[in-house]
Amino acid sequence: MxxxxxxxxxxxxxxxxxxxxxxxxxxxxxxxxxxxxxxxxxxxxxxxxxxxxxxxxxVSHMGQVRISGAGAAEALERLAPLDAQGLPEGRIRYSFFTNESGGILDDFMTTNAGDHLFLVVNAACKQADFARLKQAMPGGAECELLExxxxxxxxxxxxxxxxxxxxxxxxxxxxxxxxxxxxxxxxxxxxxxxxxxxxxxxxxxxxxxxxxxxxxxxxxxxxxxxxxxxxxxxxxxAGLCLYGHDIDETTSPIEAGLAWAIGKRRRAEGGFPGAETILRQLAEGPEHRRVGLLPEGRAPLREGVELSDGTGHKVGRITSGGFSPSLERPIAMGYVLAALAGPDVGLNAELRGRSVAVTTAALPFVERRYHRS
Amino acid sequence: MADLYFTDEHEWISVEGDKATVGITAYAQEQLGDVVFVELPEVGSSLEKGAQAAVVESVKAASEVYAGVSGEVTAVNEALVDDPAKVNADPQGDGWFFKLTLSDSGELSGLMDEAAYKSFVEGLG
Known part of the structure; x- marks a missing residue:
């Protein structure tokens, strides 16, 4: 690493x-x-x-960041497509920092804690995220990494x-x-x-x-x-993305199936890095999409394994894969050409010199059981 | 009475005459964690000393099992295909991987005995 x-x-x-x-x-x-x-x-x-x-x-390795003061929410919105200004007090939203080409620099959670916004960012990205936030903050705002x-x-x-x-x-x-x-x-x-x-x-x-x-x-x-x-x-x-694997600087939120996390007002107004590319993909559809993948047999297919169609053409790549303890079988996620992203599409992967059948599947693999009040 | 040998790749080799049984050590399964998949060699295939003979996958990662000695595969432990957890439960018994007919028993002299392997593992911290 x-x-x-x-x-x-x-x-x-x-x-x-x-x-x-x-x-x-x-x-x-x-x-x-x-x-x-x-x-x-x-x-x-x-x-x-x-x-x-x-x-x-x-998960204490993750970065806990507090931003506060006049203009802090607006500054965060210049880095990420969430509606930080419209986030009600006590609510949490998932979002991501984007780059100019529409890729993802990190994903994070934002809480409106009343007198400040509280962010939880990935450990490997926290120094870069903190520097990015600090630079974006206007004179009256503060940014603190809570160590x-x-x-x-x-x-x-x-x-x-x-x-x-x-x-x-x-x-x-x-x-x-x-x-x-x-x-x-x-x-x-x-x-x-x-x-x-x-x-x-x-x-x-x-x-x-x-x-x-x-x-x-x-x-x-x-x-x-x-x-x-x-x-x-x-x-x-649960079909959730791992930064640095399923999402990174080369994957857009639209390709990753994360359009739901882009605020309605932000879709209309833009004003975040890579907005042109991201909003165009949102309207026209991306070239690739993140999908669930079910390998046949018991051998796990892991990150980096390439996927091909029936004629041998390369159509995608696995970004996360392993063994599902709940389903007692291998599962994976990856990107495939958008036309092949529907469920139950048959693909092939190469594993140690032999071909393994892989079928696309809807995510999540195991039903999410979040609390509904 | 079988003689027990060990490799520095954490395989054990139990030898009786020119027949050998191969598996991974208790230390190796401990390091791997829960084993979820084992890929075994084909019966009848010839393995060269040092070549990849099998693959063992834990939840986290895939690892290769090497042939510590050269020979022809005479049997594989099919039970591991349906129940790979045997490798964790009994690595030096029910969790064996494959059996060989040795092609050069002289190769055994380059391997460790149980006492030497024990101190080798202790040296790994």
């Missing part, structure tokens, strides 16, 4: 590093951090734990019941809404959102309180720790 220090001593550690070690985590370098890829249970069990009950993830906060994700069908035990007000929070909570004496900023396809919460807390809260949550019978391995297989089943 580019930019990843090769010695573990150069790696950054999250506030939960000691806890990961105590839990027997397998620690790996990820985006400059030493992160748990799995614990003793292993990825399959951790994945199913999240689908069936609740799993706790440390004294940890971020936990409690995900799964039992997540809400577990958190409500610590603060009953949690139960009333709707999907993609944010609020404050008192989690056993730890002041937390809660978002009812996540990256698994399940109901769940992302919990921002002061770094020095993170371990106590994590231990408290892991003490609940429904909760087990899960690592980045399960986080990846969960988001793949």
């Amino acid at each position: 580019a930019g990843t220090p090769d010695s573990s001593s150069d790696l950054l550690r999250t506030p939960l590093n000691e806890l990961h070690r105590a839990l027997g985590a397998k620690l790996v370098p990820f985006a400059g951090y030493e992160m748990p890829v799995q614990y003793k249970a292993g990825i399959l069990k951790e994945h199913l734990q999240c689908r069936r009950s609740a799993a706790l993830f440390d 004294d906060r940890a971020l936990l994700a409690l995900q799964g069908p039992k997540a809400a019941a577990v958190l409500a035990r610590l603060d009953p007000s949690v139960a009333e929070l709707g999907f993609m809404k944010a609020g404050q909570a008192d989690l056993g004496g730890v002041p937390a900023q809660l978002s009812r959102s996540g990256y698994t396809g399940e109901d769940g919460f992302e919990i921002s807390v002061p770094a020095d309180r993170a371990q106590a809260l994590a231990e408290r949550l892991l003490g609940e019978a429904e909760v087990e720790a899960a690592g980045l391995g399960a986080r990846d297989s969960l988001r793949l089943e």
Whole structure:
């Protein structure tokens, strides 16, 4: 991985590093951090734990950014196609920073926290995102990378019941809404959102309180720790994009099937990087589209595998692929020519010198079970 | 009584006369994590020492299994196709990969015995 220090001593550690070690985590370098890829249970069990009950993830490596002051929302809108000015207080929106050619520089969540906007960005992009935001802010606005906060994700069908035990007000929070909570004496900023396809919460807390809260949550019978391995297989089943793989500087939001995240007013007005290309693709349709892919047999097809049609012409490429613990079969995502993007289109992939049949499929692979209030 | 040999690629080779059984070590399965797919060689194929003999895939990644010795494949563990988790559950027993007839038993002298492999793994930290 580019930019990843090769010695573990150069790696950054999250506030939960000691806890990961105590839990027997397998620690790996990820985006400059030493992160748990799995614990003793292993990825399959951790994945199913999240689908069936609740799993706790440390996502403190991600960037938490606060922007505030006059003109902050307008400045964010010059970098990304979300309706930041029209975002109601307590609401969360998904968006992405775009470049002049209509590609994606990073994807992120924005919360209107009342007196400021709170952003959660990808770990590998956070310094670049912060620099981009800082440069865009007008004189009266402020931009701060919150390095004294940890971020936990409690995900799964039992997540809400577990958190409500610590603060009953949690139960009333709707999907993609944010609020404050008192989690056993730890002041937390809660978002009812996540990256698994399940109901769940992302919990921002002061770094020095993170371990106590994590231990408290892991003490609940429904909760087990899960690592980045399960986080990846969960988001793949849920059909969610991983930055740097399924979306990057060369893929547009329209190709990626993310047009839903472009605000109505922004479609009409433009005014974000690459608007011309993105809005043209929105009107005319893109050349390629992101699709789900089901390989025949049991062998996983992974990122980088090329896809061809019945006549041997190259028609696309896999951007994420692996084994689905819920479906007990390989699944993948990738880009194909738009004409072949409908479900049930038969394609071929080459794996270790032999041809494997692949069928396009609608996303998600596993139904998302977000909280509907 | 079979003799047990190990490679620095974390395969074990159990040898009786000129017959060998090959699999991956407990350390290897621990490093891989949950095994979800195993691709085995064809019965009757000839493997050269050091050549790719099988593929083992975990949730996260694909890894190659090399032939630690040369020989002809006489059997493969078909049970791994439907139940690859056997590799995790019993790597040095039910989780075996394939059997060979050795073409050069002299190659065994370049491999590690159990004690040497144990200290090799300890040296990996």
